[in-house]
Amino acid sequence: MTRLEQLFGGKLPRLVMFDLDGTLMDSVPDLAAAVDKMLMLLGREPAGVARVRDWVGNGSKVLVRRALAGQLQHDGVADELTDEALALFMQAYAGGHELTTVYPGVRECLDWLRERDVKLAIITNKPAQFIEPLLEEKGLAGYFQWLIGGDTLPQQKPDPAALLWIMG
Template sequence: MTALQRLFDGGLPQLVMFDLDGTLVDSVPDLAAAVDQMLMLRGRPPAGIERVRNWVGNGALVLVRRALAGSIEHAAVDEAEAQAALADFMHAYSGDHSATSVYPGVPALLNWLRARDIPLAVVTNKPERFVAPLLEEKGLGAFDWIIGGDTLPLKKPDPAGLLHVMASAGATAERSLFVGDSRNDVLAAQAAGVRVVAVSYGYNHGRPVAMENPDLLVDSLDALI
């Protein structure tokens, strides 16, 4: 019996939903390049990959605000400045994504789930316009539903995206799974009443994701199968 089946009392889920950045792909190198380009347009020094790694996970606007603040705390950043910087960031990020890589174990799990006709979704705080092209570019195939950070009025940690997909799929909370890498992912899954698997390698603002109490923690997604 696989680890995935043990989560569902020997059966299989009706639906598996995934976070994207930090779960399926390591996108920080390209995100950091776009952040640094936005900062340099403003005569500011680059933030660099390691700082950006601790800032991602709450959507593009929050990432930009953190970059302008130079800190995870960004309340003092002017909103008009943040919106102008966001436009520059989005333009920069619309370019090349060659530095983004798929994590080991991801293709094996996706292929295993698709071979069993289990519906798949991505629920991410990344702007929706970037999600499907990135999945295609990285060879991760088609997902049945894609929810971006701007698809619905609310994004993670609110469970709205998960609940929307579950309703569309006709899947119950008891037979649904969310896979993510951060506190926002665990909170969204718990609020939706679904089981949650966390990956140890992702982005969680420098805090071990095990501290968020997921149902299962794995070092690679192929550990589920």
């Protein structure tokens, strides 16, 4: 019996839901490159990978606001500037994901779950337009029955709406 089976009392779950960034893959280097390009186009200093790593996790708009503020607290950033910067960020991030890497063991885990007919889903705050191309580029397309991005539903994580929608 595997450790996962032990955790579930000898039975596997019928569904496993994953976050994408920071769970299945490290996308921070590409996110940082897009943030830095956005900042430079706005005449600002680049933030770098270490700072961006601290800012990710709440979706693109919050990441952009944090980058504009230069810190986690971003309440003072004007909405008009955010909108302009977000468009620049999205354009820069769409340019490719060559710096994003799949974490060790992810493919083996997904294969193992798929072989046992466990349904798989991704719920991420990443904009939906980037999910499938990223999965294809990194060789993870076809594993998941559901792909929920930060703009797929009216609410995004940590709101449970996506979890409930998939289970419903």
